[in-house]
Structure formats: structure tokens, C-alpha cells
Amino acid sequence: MTTASPADAALTATTDIEELRANLLQADQGVLVAVLAQLTGDSSVIDRFGPKISHVPDPPERTGVTDPDTAAELADAVIAALEAPHRTDAVDLDMFARLLPVALGSEVDDEQVPLLLEQGGFAPSTPTLERTVAIPDTMNVAIIGAGIAGINAALSAAEAGVAYEIFDRNDEVGGTWLTTKYPGIGVDTPSAYYSLSREVNPEWTNYYPQGAEYQAYLVALADKHRLREHTRFNTEVEALWWDEDRKQWQIHSVDGVGTRDVSYARVVITAAGYLNRPRWPELPGRDTFEGISVHSALWDPDLDLTGKRVAVIGAGCTAVQIVDASVEQVEHLTVFQRQPHWVAPRKRLTDDVPEHRRYLGRRLPYYSKWHRLKSYWGTADNNYPIILQDPEWSKSHLSISPANDVLLQMCLEYIDRTFGAGTELAKKVTPDFAPYGKRIIRDPGGYYAALTRPHVDVEASEPAEVNANGIVTQDGRQIDLDVIIYATGYHLDFLSTVDIRGRDGKKLAEEWGDSPSAYRGGTVPGFPNLFITSAPNYSPGHGAGANFSMEVLAHYIIECLQLMALRGATTMEVTEQAYQEYVAAVDEAMSRTVWCHTPNAHTYYRSDSGRVVVATPFRLVDIWREHRAPAEEDFLLR
Template sequence: MSTNATVTADLTALDPQELREHLTRADAGVLVAVLVQLTGDASAVDRFADRISFVPDPPEQAGVTDPETLETLVGEVIDALSAPRPQDAPAFDDADLFARIAPLALGTAVAPEYVELLLEQGGFHPSQPVLPRTAALPTDFKVVIVGAGMAGMAAALECAAAGIDYEIFDRNDEVGGTWYTAVYPGIGVDTPSAYYSLSRDINAAWSSYYPQGAEYQKYLEAVAHKNGLREHVRFGTEVEALWWDDERNQWQVHAVGPDGARDVSYANVVIPAAGYLNRPRWPDLPGRSSFDGVSVHSAEWDPDLDLNGKRVAIIGAGCTAVQIVDACVDDVEHLTVFQRQPHWVAPRKRLSDDVPDHRRWLNAHIPFYANWNRLKSFWGTADNNHPVILRDPEWAADHLSISPANDVLLQMCLDYIDRVFGAGSELAKKVTPDFAPYGKRIIRDPGGYYAALAKAHVDVEADEPARVNERGIVTQDGRQIDLDVIIYATGYHLDFLSTIDIRGRKGLRLSEVWGNSPSAYRGGMVPGFPNMFISSAPNYSPGHGAGHNFGVEVMVHYVMECLQLMAQRDAATIEVTPEACEGYVRQIDDAMANTVWCHTPTAHTYYRSGGGRIVTAFPFRLIDVWQSHRTPIEEDLNLR
């Protein structure tokens, strides 16, 4: 372990009794890891390892030990905090040392292939360059990033770290992307908050294990402020077109500003980071515009909308609908839930999602503690979960689930249904899917969704509405439901940049290349579109664990490696060959053929394109994706 500087912990600012009290409630395995980092002495692993066991603390394993051992450990940590220690941004040079610490901190064995990945995901050091940084890009080299959400901000941070000039275009007035625009009641994400951050900027202050959207937005705003990102953003500016200019070897960026004026600027590289779920999808319901009450799409929520005492219908049963129902059920007079198809819903595993005060205190005051919390949240939802999406043909032949691992999740969800609604009840039948878990994105109950469906003033319609009229909704069997508000939680169009006019070499249109089955190579590269790296590219989202931020950071690392390769080869353009792209996509499709998404034909899911191909998730382990994006394969690329 190396340190760039040493500082002395200011224990005078902390109440000694409070310090000791909080440390005695800490995760014992993490405390050992912290102790080793503070002292540089790995002997603590040998002294404490056999006295620490692990108990489930979803999604992690919590380290526990006997009071006497804990008292000794706490005392050593306090002594280490009082001595000169590494600065708060931890730096590891010794991967072998980390490999000794990690199993004790994480509560499970750690295969050697994961060590470098874990160092990065824990924020212990930034993504490490693979190609030597022996050449520089031209001084006027510029990257344009489309979108200031998490993906665009991650790309911007890496450009800044590499000393590359960049500019972000965003149609909104603030950073944040989805977290800025989506404000419906109960909005959140099912990725644990401790992990749902950028590894360069770990947030130690989450109030909840699964916070509301406003807290995520606040985090992203803080990242932008801390790193001076807003100075590089053109807010209120929408990119309408990206056209490759063969003469300049640059991209034309056609944009319209807040005053409606259009202009064209140029960039050597473009990174579209706008996501693929941006445009609200309204259902094609007869009479939808005739309703005399309030109609609102969840993606265009009116913050002034008051649901108190209203007769409300919500159309949809996905994650958004679940969150809205959970948040609003006690406000409305009556609620009708229209579900086209039920989802598998996993129970909340804690009595409360609030992060305990002692854990927040430890994250804030104990060096490295928040890093390990982030890493434990990642590890608890990482590749140990990969078998859940893989089909076991022998098992699947006579089970609804596709494998023994998948069946564990199915049985947990079925048990939850039975506990809330009663085994065999009509309501239980309505909410039970006919496909294996993960066939559609599994939903985490925020805490009160299933309970809400069982309330006396809530009805569940196991079908879509037949039509809408001025009074409300007519059901498939002809019943009239009078309403004050209709909420459309019907998702988004799967756009994959279809709202931007993107033209590559010789005017080749990306929309025509992709048709209804988009695909891409590593780094979101597409043949015929040089110097373009699509952040939210096809097959770039983890389907079995981690979170959106994992795919984002893997992709951005790969982009930086490609730019360094351009510098080393003095190349103006970099482009994947058609053969390499086809081979890469074939690998994805071959692996995908053995996943749950290809063996649950009854599941209606946005994972599947109009052409039937699974286009959002990747079928591989996280470690496989991470390793395959460490550095470009030069023979797959044309550099000119």
C-alpha cells in the first residue's frame, strides 16, 4: 500500500465516547480492512480473521465477532486514527495486500481475477490505464458529449482527468438527466444507494438504502459543482443532428439553443450519452383524449397535481407504477390498478430502508469505511447472481423457473405473494406471472406495494383498459369506472438515439443501419461511424447485478484507451471494422441464447427490440465485460 501524503486524524473534533460507540456497531470485517489501510500492517488480517463470522445483511454479508474481540479491534482502530495515516483518498499499489483484505471485508471468497475490478469499484483508485500514456492528442482535440446525466458526467470526468477538452450539450437546465426530469411520487431506483454513485465521487451521506430521486439528483449536482462540470455544459441546448464531415475528419454538431437559434459546431469525437429511455410512450387507447379529468404520464408528472381524495387509475404494473402506488395509496379515495402483465416482485428485506445513524456516522468520519460499503453493495449484487439468468435445460424442462438458482428467487417471490394475499386467492392469482423471474426486470417492493393492492379501496384489473371516455375508463368486460385522474405509467419508447439524425461516412444514417435491431461493438462503436462512442449502447446494461453506473464506467474507460491509441498512432479517426463488429455481436447473441430473456416468450419486456433481439442487457459476467474493455484490440479497428 502506498500513500501520497500523511495527515493526522483530528480526534479532538470527535466525542471519544461517540467514536467508540459507533465503532462498536461497525461491520467487524470492514473495521479490519480499515485498520490495515490506516497502519499498512497486514498482520491484523491474520489476528482477527478466524474470530469474525458473517450474517446476512441484504444485499451484503455483515461481519460480526464476540464483544471481547470487537473491543480489541476498536481500540486498535482508535489508536491508528490518532497516528499519522494515509490521506482520505485511498491508493493501493499492492494488489496482493488488497486480495488478503477483501475476503474478510466482503464476507466471501474473492477470486484473483476480480481484484483489480474491486479496487476500481471500491473507489480505492481510479480506472487504471492499460496503454502507456506516451503520446498526446493534438492540442485542439475536442470531445462533445450529448447528455449531462450520470453517463455524460462520467465521460466528462474522465476527459478532464486526461486533460482532453470537452463540451456537454444538454436540453435541460441542470445536470442529472432522468433524476432531473422525472419527479413522480416515489421515484427511486432498485440499485443500492451505497453503490449507485461514481467510483471517482463516492457519496458517504445517503439517507436511505434506496433513496428517492431527489437525493440522487442532489448527489449529481454536487459532483458537477465539485468538479466544475457546469462550466463545460451548454444547458437548454438540444442536439438535433450529428453528421460526419469527411473533409474535416470531424463531427458536425447541429444544435438548437434555448432561444431557438440553431448553430453548428465541430468535434473530433462524439459521445452520445442521452440514454435510450427518454420519450414517454402513451398507449394507443380509444378515446384517450376525451377524458374530462386529469391525464398525466409518469415521465411528465406535474408536481402540483394533488391526488388527495381523488378517484385514480394507474395504467401499468412496472417499477414506476409500483413506486407511485406505494407513495400515493393512502392519499387517494379509490385506486384502480390496470396491469397488462404482472411482474415478479421481491420483498423488501429490511424493516426500514433508512440508513442507521451509526452507519452514516461511520461513512462520514472513518477513513475508507464508505469505500468498503460501496464495494460490499457492488459485490452483493454482482456475479454471484449471474447463474440466476442462465438456463439449465434439464431443470427448465419441467419447471417454470429456468434453473435451481432462478428457482430460489421464484420461491421467495411466491412466498411473498402468499404471505400478503393468501395462497390461492384471486388477488394472488392476478399478481403471479407465468414466466421465470428476470424474464422481465424484477421489481423490488418499496415496502408497501403489495400491501397497497390488498387494501379495501384498491382494485386490481388484470387487463388493459378497453377504452377511455369523458367519465373515465371502460374495462374489457364493459364496466364503467368513473375517475378524476388517470396516470399512465406506460414507460418509454426504446429510442437508441432515434431522436437524433446521426449520419456517418458518405451520409450513412444510423437509423437505417440499425433498423429495428440495434447492435454495436465495444465502446458503443458502429462501423461507418468513426470517432463515435455511444454510452447507452445496445447490450451495455448489466442484466443480473451491479447497476447502470457499472456499464457507464466500463465504457468510458474503453473510450479513453481508444483515444490514447489514436494518439500513439497519430490517427485522426478510429473505427471498428464490419467483420469485428459482426463477430462481437455474434458472441453476444450466442451467449444470450442461454439466458432467461430468450426462454420466457410470454414476458413483455423492453429488453427485446421490434426485431425480437435482446438489445439492452448483456449476457456475460461483469468481470468478463470489464476485462474485455480494458484495452482496444487494434486488429479490430481502422485507424487513419
């Protein structure tokens, strides 16, 4: 699963040199310069090849290209390096910093370099606090959830020598990727990046993770690291109660046959996510429909849409993927959208990863890591200006800033190109808020095109009601249907389905109300040794992916355990003052973002109180830096 290391760098007797060379000639030349420099340890290759590399400026990747003669020279140099003696896996930070502009296609600020070293998988997350005292055996950890967040937390615990146990309600690892099976399921984060930096996968077949392939990646992680030996499957955690006498958490769980159990752990890491319970719309008559009703989160794999009259309720990412995947099968499709999203066009003719990239990922050390880094860089803090409001600009524009307007114009051009400027259908799919006011959607390749098909209708409203035969529209028309698909998302839970009680029986649900918040590491006063990975205001809203915050918080949690060990403490609890000051800083920064200046955008980023509780308003590099180690003065260590 991981890319080759320099120990594997030498060519084998079975290597077909001409095949290798042919694949190298098709590769991203900027990435090859970086690979060559690392293979040889020779920084002069940067001066030799770097000036000859140009970069295609159009997203998504700013591919490095050069002339055929230089490409051939570079390919020969890489082959020669592979034929040389093995090198170590050490990375020279100065050379790495010089390589970044060549490989990534843009200048990189010095503050980003250490972060990029980790995010590329070139170096593990570096301990910050001294390791003069070992984390004691009594500091055992319970991890709630066996999706990507839980897996990452488990690997971090194991690496630190901390005993852990995972609890998961399903019978296999994977979380959402195990349970959700709707047609076309995937995620908009590039597959090269949407993985763990410690486990870079060179074998992706699609530029964006598809459900079954991503689930296979998570299963492979469980196999490789023997995670199932530490996991209680078919076990749902119903309650977490702090036991002051034992200075441990009581973990109240129930297994698949209804047997209840109470176990104990010094530390709890919740990795259950905040979107778990499917949300059905409150439509009159919904239960009277005599055809098939299915929620996208509860998809029946045996459901065949061929020749059916189908309605999809929703216009978010899930609905887009279902429409894209099923439009060719159905007899007729009606899409009901309460509010359109901004949809960005696909930039490639196909999302299939070319064979040369997979070939080199398997055989060329560092190649997949540089592509991971390039995918991160293209979707990370470079995008940050897009979410920041320019007060003067936004007075006279739908967009909130010049940077935001670039995206708006691209999406508008896509609408006009697909539907025709000013047409009725173009009006239906055009939002009335700035891009990123609600989550931007990437067209999988055929969504907008599907809406133009003769057998597809778009209703720019929710249904008025459902009856035995189908749906009644807001203007009173009857649409007869065979299948109704509810792509209507999830309840925003933030652990509200688990009875969590801290010191003196303090309930987390009451502490949060309808405006959940947390300090660094997902910590809350009154709840010692509780860390929430899918914490309020920790989801990267402008770029990267959820895996970024998962890795950052896992590093931080281990540093917290180390701090307790150094101080001989059993419990660690954030102070009320530090908590309130941090939340205030979040809200102050949030006030300048798009989510506070697009009140008409319906988004799950805001809770019922109106406060933005999902996205972070900070740059990714700032989050990373602030989570290198806990600020001891902000905690009560007992």
C-alpha cells in the same frame, strides 16, 4: 462528498472519542477489519480479527458480526490507528485480496480482484496503453447529455487532459433525475453503489437512491468539478453529421429560443440513454377523459392526489413506487396491469440508513468505499447464474435453473405471505414466466401491502377504453375517476430521435433498423470517432447498475483516444468484420439467458424484431476485462 483519505485520518481535537467508539461498536465488523488493515498497513489484523468475524448469510449485505468483546477490541484498535501518524493512500494488492472475503462475506476469485479495487474507489481506472505520446489538443470531445453518463465521461476526459463540451437540452445537470418527479421515484440499485467510484458519497439517507437526493449528488459533482463552464444548457442536439473534409462531426443543435447552430468536434460521446420519450398506450378515447391525465415521466409537482379516485396503468417499477407512495392519500385506487412482474420483498424494516453508518462514512477513512464495494458485490456476478438457462431443469419448471428457482420461491413465498396462497389476488399478481424474464422489482416496502387495502382494486388487464368519466374495463365495467396515471414507460430509442449520419451519409437509424447493435465502446462501422455509452447490449441485466457500464466504457474511450495519439491517427473506426463477429458472440451468449427463454414476458429488453438489445449476456468481470484497451486489429486507424 468523497470519503476521507488517510491524510485526514488523525483524530481532531474536537473528536468525541466515546461517540466515535459507540458508532464503531454498531458498525459492520467485517468492514472495520478492512478499514483497520488499510489504516495501519498491517496485514496481521486479518489473522487477528478475521477468524472471529461471522457473516449473516441473508441478503442484502451479509453483515459481518462478532462477539461484544471482540467488537470492543476492534473498535479500540481502529481508534488507536486514527491516533497514529498519517499513512499514504496506496493500496497493497495482496493485502486487499486477503481482505475481500473478510469484508464481503464470501470468497472472491482472483480474476475479480483488480475490478473490485476500482469499483470500491480504492484506485482510479488504470491506464492500459503507454502514455509516451499525449492526446493532441485537436482531439476535442462533444458529450451529448449531462446525466450521470455524461458527467462521468466529462470527468474522464478532463482527467486525460482532453478538451470537452457537454450539450444538454435541460437547464441543469441530472438528466432523468432532473426531469422526472413522480411520487416515490427511486432506483433499485443500492445508493452506496449507484454513484461514481471516483466520487463515493458517504451521506446517503436511504439505502436506495431517491430522486431528489440523487439529483443533489449530481448537482454537487457539477459544482465541484465546474462542469457548467463546459456545458451548453437548453441546447438540444438534433443531428450529428460526419464531415469527411474536416474529419470532424458536425453537431446541429437548437437552443431554447429556437436558434440553430452548427459546431464541430473530433469525437462525439453520446450519453443520452435509450429511454427518453414517454410512451402513451394506444387506448381508445384516451383524449376524451375530462379529469387529469398524467404520464409518470411528465409529472406535475402541483398535482395533489389527496381524496382523489385514481387509476395507475402499469405494473413496472414506476407504477410500484407511485402506488407505494400515494396509497395513503387517495380515496380509491385502481391498478391496471397488463402483465405482473416478479416482486422481491424488502429485506429491512426500513430503508433509512442508520446514523452510525453515516457518521462513520463522514469520519472514518475507507469506510464508505468498503460499503460501496459490498453493495456492488452483493448485486454483481454472484447473480450471474440466475439468468442462465439449465435446459434439463427448464423442461419441467417455470424457473430456468436451480439458481433461478431460489429467487422464484422467495417471490412466491412473498405472494403467499401477503395475499394468501391460492387467493384471487395472489393469482393476479403471479407471473407466468421465470424471474428476470422481465426486470425484477424490489418492493419499496408497501406495494404488495397496498394492493390488499380495501380501497385498492387490481385489474389483471389493460383498460378496454377511456371515456369522459374514467375507464371501461375489459369486461365492460365503468370505473369513474378523477386522475389517470400512465406509468407505461418509454419508447426504446437508442438515439433514433437524433439524425446521425456517418461516412458517405450513412444513417445510423437505417443501419440499425429494429435491431440495434454495437461493438465494444458502442462503436459502429461507418461512424468514425463515435462512442455510444448507452449502447445496445451494455446494460447489466443480472446485477450492479448502469453506472458500471458507464465507467467501463469511459475508460475504454480514453484508451481509444490514446491509441489514436500513439499511431498519429485522426480517426478510428471499427471494421465490419470485428463488428459482425462481436454481435454474433453477443447473440450466441444471449441464447443461453433467461431473456431468450421467456418469450411470453413483455419486456423492453427486446426490440420489435424480437432480438434482445438492452441487456448484456456477459459477466461484468468479462466486460471490464475486454474494455481495458482496444484491440488495434479490429479498427481502421487513419
